[in-house]
Amino acid sequence: MHDAGKVIPGIIAFVLFVTVPFWTNFGKAAPKPQPELPKEYKKCVESKEFMRREHMKLLRKWRYDVVRNNMRVYINSEGRLINMSLQNECLRCHTSKKKFCDVCHDYVAAHPYCWNCHIPPEEKKGWATKEVKSLTEEASSKQPASHH
């Protein structure tokens, strides 16, 4: 091989450079996420293990049942009746999205889009509002329909 003295150290240097993140983090584990659980409530919809593993599937089923089938009550494995609502039921006990949902979601880099529409407890007081001149009078009266 021509220039083996340059090519082989070059390959070794390249491999070392590419694997730098592995060497710098070797033996160190990122701290396990510790979501804050509500103090005054002991029982969730289902068992802790079930919720940890299946909450996304459960929420998806709730969403389907409520919106498309107009079924709003969930009967859990103990026979307890639960109102199927993320915003009004789950967040009644879990009073902080930042300290509960986000802790694990950030850890695994999951970005569920629930909060694009559903209002997390932290934001229930509202958002920075843009200045609007007057109330509904202006928006709703004396104007032709815009979509006709």
Added chain:
Amino acid sequence: MVIDTRVCKKHEPCEECIKACHHAHNVPLIPNKKHEIKWIWKEEFEHAFPDTAHEYLDEYLHDREFIVLCNHCEHPPCVRVCPTQATFKREDGIVMMDMHRCIGCRFCMAACPYGSRSFNWEDPRPYIKNPNPRYPTRMKGVVEKCTFCTERLAEGKLPACVEACKHGAIMVGDLADPHSEINKVLREHFTLRRKVHLGTGPSVFYII
């Protein structure tokens, strides 16, 4: 639904129903008319009933404001065109939106002859002053409209607009039940519906 426009006329410029609905459902108040969102709003006779209006219309009708909203049609064109079935007709006749499925294609807006649907051209949240924490908002890129307060009906409450009207101008009931109060009202009064000739079968009736 039956709207007694004679009662509305007496109490102009009342808009309790609009305020109640838009507060209950976190409908933003966007000043830009091209971006505005509306579930229930006011319209002049010639815009609400273009096929019935003519240039010699009497003043009594000409000056009156009509409350308009989604007609929850018997044969909803929006449902026919929706490619993801995000909008669908429930068994009880309500034309419902599944915001999770809406991809924002706006076919439904083109199909709806009543202009009942609004598209979120921007994030609505900065335009909501006092959000109702019990109801979600929408996000940029979805279409929304009146849902006949399905969340309130499920709790046994009347729709927000009906409850908010102090003068009893709006009435809801089961059209399929011949003995219902709403059928009695319809039998006893002359009513109009919007653009009936299109064959959509609108379910909102106006007592003139």
